[in-house]
Amino acid sequence: MLNLGHISTPASHVETKHVKMLVLGSGPAGLAAALYAARAELEPVVLTGMELGGQAALTHTIENYPGFPEGVGGPELGELFQKQAERFGAKVEFDTAQSVDLSQRPFRVTTDNGEYLAETLVIATGARPNHLEIPGEYELTGKGVSYCATCDGWFFKEKKVVVVGGGDSALEEGLFLTRFATSVTIVHRRDNLRAGKVLQNRAFANPKIKFVWNSVVSEVLGTDPAGDPAGERGASHGAGKVTGLKLKDTQTGAESTLETDGLFIFIGHTPNTQMFKGQLEMDELGYIKANHLMETNLPGVFVAGEVADSHFRQVITSAGMGASAAIQATHFLEKETANA
16 A cells, blocks of 8 residues: 555555455445455455545434434444454455546556555445535535534534425434524425424424425525625635525525524435446436346446435445345355356
């Protein structure tokens, strides 16, 4: 592995490691795949990517994963997944894939720190939060605009916040934010929610939560560090904080302004598949296509988790897909050996 202190080392000197299985991603799908592959003595290597534990690690409490009747913290569950996989011989590397060449086997994966040649590849790169793509959103990200309540909720003690979205994530994170904020306003483009009934009931019963229906956020308003208005198109570069939002009624088109200290956005996800475009078959949304055996259109390349699942998007289904991918990869290698 290339030492991080020698970034200027010529590419030809980058160490190349040959592995039976390389897993891209360290969420429930990737670590479950690593566990099953390790038990099959494939000595899998897991590249963590930017986030150890995936999106699940950003969730404060997971209440619907079997075996934890009182719920379990997302980061804690990720650590347990990792320890169990490592116990059987999986190797977790804090590294990120930068490019993948699937034109021939072994597959070549270039990372921040080196290069791998993999006999089989399990892609579990997950998905990333969607943005509203409105004025002020980018400029005020980290200054009141957030995509992770677990990460940033503490900073909004005794403040007013807005949550955009109507699915499970929006309500889960909105309920979590009531631990800190004085009020949580959920803005939804329709007049009914997509979230599960249990979450809906909790949200409707919570005195800190209120709803603004049939509305979208059209602009994030903020101030610059001196406290002056940031301008017509949201916050200026270096803006200090969120002060409010412009809302638009989806039925009448009427516009209004809502004062708030923070904006949390939960409007779905986009799969992390950019580096595989042109190499693997994908659907119109960019999710990698796979059959029920987690096989892609390329022999030896398997997929698991939200990078291939836009429907269920649950920790348990991602873990199941990871286990399936590893089992099938094991069969793939065994068959190859038997036919050699």
